[in-house]
Structure formats: C-alpha cells, structure tokens
Amino acid sequence: MLDPRLIRSELDQVESQLARRAFRLDTAAFAKLESRRREVQAKTQSLQSERNSRSKLIGQAKAKGEDIQPLLAEMDSFGDDLKRMEAELDEIQTSLEDLLLGVPNILDADVPDGRSEADNLEVHRWLEPRKFEFEPQDHVELGARLGQMDFEAAVKIAGARFVTLQGPLCRLQRAIAQFMLDLHTMDHGYIETYVPFMVNADSLRGTGQLPKFEADLFRVQSEPPYYLIPTAEVPVTNLVRDEIVEANRLPLKFVCHTPCFRSEAGSYGKDTRGMIRQHQFEKVELVQIAAPHDSSAAHEALTSHAEEVLKRLELPFRRVLLCAGDTGFSSAKTYDLEVWLPGQQAYREISSCSNFRDFQARRLKARWRNPDTGKPELVHTLNGSGLAVGRTLIAVMENYQDQSGRIRVPDVLKPYMGGIEVIG
RNA sequence: GGAAGUGUGGCCGAGUGGUUUAAGGCACUGGUCUUGAAAACCAGCGAGGGUUUAUCCCCUCCGUGAGUUCGAAUCUCACCGCUUCCGCCA
Numbered sequence: 001m002l003d004p005r006l007i008r009s010e011l012d013q014v015e016s017q018l019a020r021r022a023f024r025l026d027t028a029a030f031a032k033l034e035s036r037r038r039e040v041q042a043k044t045q046s047l048q049s050e051r052n053s054r055s056k057l058i059g060q061a062k063a064k065g066e067d068i069q070p071l072l073a074e075m076d077s078f079g080d081d082l083k084r085m086e087a088e089l090d091e092i093q094t095s096l097e098d099l100l101l102g103v104p105n106i107l108d109a110d111v112p113d114g115r116s117e118a119d120n121l122e123v124h125r126w127l128e129p130r131k132f133e134f135e136p137q138d139h140v141e142l143g144a145r146l147g148q149m150d151f152e153a154a155v156k157i158a159g160a161r162f163v164t165l166q167g168p169l170c171r172l173q174r175a176i177a178q179f180m181l182d183l184h185t186m187d188h189g190y191i192e193t194y195v196p197f198m199v200n201a202d203s204l205r206g207t208g209q210l211p212k213f214e215a216d217l218f219r220v221q222s223e224p225p226y227y228l229i230p231t232a233e234v235p236v237t238n239l240v241r242d243e244i245v246e247a248n249r250l251p252l253k254f255v256c257h258t259p260c261f262r263s264e265a266g267s268y269g270k271d272t273r274g275m276i277r278q279h280q281f282e283k284v285e286l287v288q289i290a291a292p293h294d295s296s297a298a299h300e301a302l303t304s305h306a307e308e309v310l311k312r313l314e315l316p317f318r319r320v321l322l323c324a325g326d327t328g329f330s331s332a333k334t335y336d337l338e339v340w341l342p343g344q345q346a347y348r349e350i351s352s353c354s355n356f357r358d359f360q361a362r363r364l365k366a367r368w369r370n371p372d373t374g375k376p377e378l379v380h381t382l383n384g385s386g387l388a389v390g391r392t393l394i395a396v397m398e399n400y401q402d403q404s405g406r407i408r409v410p411d412v413l414k415p416y417m418g419g420i421e422v423i424g
Numbered sequence: 425g426g427a428a429g430u431g432u433g434g435c436c437g438a439g440u441g442g443u444u445u446a447a448g449g450c451a452c453u454g455g456u457c458u459u460g461a462a463a464a465c466c467a468g469c470g471a472g473g474g475u476u477u478a479u480c481c482c483c484u485c486c487g488u489g490a491g492u493u494c495g496a497a498u499c500u501c502a503c504c505g506c507u508u509c510c511g512c513c514a
Contacts, residue, residue, distance in 0.1 A: 041474065045483045055495040059442030059501090070496085075494045224504095244434070244471095365472095371509090374453075376471075 001362045008034060014015045015225045017106045020113060020324040025103060027072040033099070037092045051075075051082060067188030101211055105359040107324055108333040114323025120336070120361045121323065124309070127316035129340045138343025139394040140274040143169065145405040145424050149275075158270075161264070161279045168423040172409070173282065173393045175258050175416035180284040180309055184386055188305045190255035190286060195235035196264050197258060198226035202273035204237040206364040207332035208356075218261045218279075228261035232285035240289050241364040244376045247368055251298055252289040255386065257282065275390050276348065286381040291368060292358065295380035299355040303335045306351045306386040313414045315395050316340035318347055332357045337387070350391045 013026045039407035143149025154162035184190040189277040218228040273276035291296040310317045322334040330373040331354035338347035359377040399410045406424030
C-alpha cells in the first residue's frame with residue numbers, strides 16, 4: 001500500500017509514476033473521496049467531542065446528586081446524528097482503503113521503462129553454456145528415460161500440472177534443497193525458519209496477494225478460509241506483522257524451505273510441458289527485513305546470495321533487471337535470475353529478487369524503532385528465491401546430462417547423495 | 425470435540441458503569457551525583473489519525489466484531505487466541 005499522505009499531497013506525481021506500469025490511477029475518484037473524508041471526519045470528530053464533554057457533565061452532576069433529567073433530554077437526538085455520521089465515515093474510509101489496496105507500488109527510479117519481458121535489461125551473465133557433442137534432451141525426456149519422473153501418474157493421482165518423482169531423482173531434489181539451506185544458513189547468515197503451509201487472509205493481504213490476486217491461490221474450504229501458500233514469502237514476511245522490531249536486530253534474515261501452491265489461473269497454455277510451471281513445487285526462499293536506508297544494499301546482497309547457489313552448482317545464468325511493465329504489483333524493483341536450460345536452448349527464470357520498500361510493511365504494520373527519532377517507522381521488506389528447487393532440479397538434469405541420458409551429480413551436491421555420483 | 429479459567433501499553437500488572445486524562449513496577453531516554461560505572465534521586469516515556477508553520481487542541485484504540493447506555497477496559501452476545509483438565513490422535 002502506498003502512503004495515503006503521499007497520494008494526497010503529490011497526486012499528479014503518483015499518477016504519472018504509476019503510469020509507467022500502465023496502471024491508471026483514478027485521481028478524480030480519489031480526490032472526491034478524500035475531500036468527503038476530510039469533511040465527514042471533521043464533523044464526526046466534533047460530534048464525538050461534544051458527546052464526550054456532555055457525558056462528562058452528566059457524570060459530574062450525578063456525583064453531586066443533582067437532577068440529570070434535563071441534561072439527558074438534551075442528548076435525545078444527538079446520538080442518532082452521531083451514529084449516522086460515524087456510519088458514513090466508516091463507509092468512506094472503507095472505500096478509500098479498497099481503492100488503495102488495489103494500487104501497485106511505485107517503481108525505483110532506475111527501473112527501465114517497458115511493457116513486457118522483452119524490455120527487461122540484462123545486467124550480467126555468468127558462465128558460457130556448455131557445448132554438447134550430442135543433441136541435449138529436456139528434463140521430461142531425461143526423466144522418462146530414467147524411469148524416475150512420471151507425469152501420467154500425477155494426472156491419475158491429482159490432475160494436470162503435478163509430477164511424481166522416484167528414487168535417486170527424489171534424492172537429488174532433496175539434496176538441492178539441503179545444499180541451499182546449508183549455504184544460506186552457514187555462509188550467508190540467514191536463520192532457518194519453519195512455517196505453516198496454509199495461511200489466513202490477513203497474511204495474504206499483508207504481502208499483497210489479496211485482494212487482487214485471489215484467482216492465483218488455492219483456497220481451503222474452512223471457516224474462516226485458509227489458503228495454501230503460493231510462496232514462503234507470505235508466512236515468513238508476516239512474522240513481523242504488527243511488530244515493532246528493535247533497531248539492533250535489523251536486518252532480519254530468514255531462509256525457509258516450503259512447498260508452494262499456485263493455481264496459475266491466468267496462464268493455461270503456457271509451459272504445459274514438464275516441471276516448469278506446476279501447481280505444487282518446492283522452493284527455498286530468502287526474506288530480509290531491513291531498515292529503510294539499508295534496503296538497496298540488502299537487495300543487492302540478497303540477489304548475490306541467490307546467485308551464489310547457481311555459481312556453486314556451476315549452472316550458467318544471467319541476471320535481468322525487470323522493466324516497469326514486468327515488475328510485480330508489490331515490488332519497487334526486481335531482479336530475475338535466469339538459468340540456461342539446454343533442453344529449451346533458453347534462459348528461464350529460476351529466481352526473482354524484489355525490494356518492496358515500505359509497500360508491504362504498511363499493509364503489515366511492520367515497524368522498527370528508529371534510534372534517531374525514537375519513533376516506530378515502517379521497515380523495508382525484501383525477498384528472493386534462493387532458489388526454486390524444482391527448476392533447479394531441471395537445470396541440473398539438463399546441464400549435467402551425458403549422451404546416454406545419465407545425470408552427473410554436481411560436486412557440491414555429492415555430500416548429500418550418499419555416494420551416488422551419477423544417476424542412471 | 426467437551427468443561428473451566430483467561431486476554432489491559434515494548435514487558436509485567438491494577439482496574440466490575442462517570443476527573444481512567446489506564447494506577448504501580450520493569451525496560452528505555454535525559455538530568456543530578458561520580459575519576460568512570462553501578463546504585464540512588466529527579467524528569468520524560470504507548471500507537472494511529474485529524475487540525476497546525478510549530479506548539480496547542482481534538483478523535484480513535486484495553487483480543488476481534490456486534491450490541492446495551494447520556495457515558496463501556498468494566499455490562500450482553502458471537503467469534504478468535506492462550507492456560508488447565510477430559511476425550512481423540514501422528
């Protein structure tokens with residue numbers, strides 16, 4: 001959520017900033033609601049003030065044993081007026097809140113203009129893609145030949161966009177997650193965290209998935225409803241909801257391995273083959289809660305932590321700065337890491353690292369105590385995949401395959417594989 | 425799932441209809457004292473919002489939401505969390 005005071009005082013600037021995302025802020029509607037709010041709030045508060053002072057007089061009169069009937073008579077119609085005014089104020093504030101909840105974050109100044117993926121800016125590449133002396137297979141083919149990846153079984157058990165794995169391939173996926181957790185906890189200073197895989201609506205509102213993106217979520221039929229987490233970002237970032245964090249604890253750095261569930265309602269027809277886009281996948285997530293003046297540096301650091309996973313796995317990748325049109329609703333600036341997939345002859349997203357600045361924090365009421373002012377102020381929140389485990393599995397399979405379809409285990413994963421050096 | 429208890433500021437905790445403007449303590453901040461620190465003493469110290477150059481002033485907030493009342497932390501109802509006991513269970 002944007003700062004309402006910013007929108008009030010800099011309405012035109014906010015409008016033109018949001019236009020970079022092709023988001024049209026209804027400034028007329030906002031200005032109209034805002035002036036109504038101002039007027040009704042002032043009236044309501046003066047009525048409340050009068051009620052309070054009159055009630056106090058009644059109390060005092062009663063304490064002295066005086067007759068309070070005349071005073072009570074004066075209050076007669078007063079209560080109704082106040083109630084009507086309070087109801088109207090409540091209505092206006094709800095409307096303003098609804099409007100505000102649907103407005104995306106303002107982008108950082110260095111986010112490039114652009115409409116789509118095609119306008120994203122490549123920042124750097126790491127490692128030349130391997131030259132194969134044979135036609136490299138994609139992970140679907142490789143998995144089938146190994147007899148360890150079965151999509152048909154998953155269709156029977158659940159439906160489309162699920163997968164089953166068996167044997168060493170399962171272990172490889174587990175090894176990848178373990179390796180990532182060890183790297184981030186031991187070398188990068190993150191605290192390992194375990195969280196619920198279902199969350200309430202308040203949590204999703206806090207991180208920005210609700211109210212706008214309910215269609216992307218799986219909802220559980222409970223009362224009140226739970227939602228399967230689309231990313232560990234939701235439960236982990238909500239750890240600081242309604243909290244005031246002491247300055248000396250910042251930055252908070254959490255790493256969390258969870259399954260993620262996405263209904264991907266809007267994306268049917270895209271990436272229908274293989275494990276690229278699934279309803280359920282594993283991810284190791286990095287979350288940082290930072291003081292505002294540190295968040296840009298934290299964003300660079302967090303992104304480099306995700307990159308380190310790819311470097312140690314010796315997987316070719318590039319870092320891309322997302323353009324205005326491709327940056328997510330809540331984010332002020334996002335880097336994507338894209339890994340080289342020989343089976344597709346393309347770089348594909350394997351991590352997305354975002355700085356949300358105070359956008360989520362305002363929704364979450366996540367604050368820190370600024371030692372300079374002594375006052376609670378909003379923190380900045382950041383997160384990034386470190387990495388998507390399922391896609392890392394694919395990348396390892398495709399980049400480490402040999403001519404006969406066997407998978408060599410990357411050196412850094414060998415300690416987790418119980419002596420297996422080659423799968424197949 | 426059943427029963428009983430309980431929910432108050434960063435933390436502990438008093439408060440059963442009217443100067444509650446939420447006592448008191450801890451923590452924190454500033455000051456006095458001290459070579460320095462501690463202790464002691466003095467003072468300050470919740471959050472959000474409105475108005476304002478600023479101060480002032482005003483409103484809201486005692487788990488959440490409804491309700492009763494001129495007036496609610498306090499009374500009523502529902503829901504949620506926690507504690508204890510019983511039942512069930514990996």
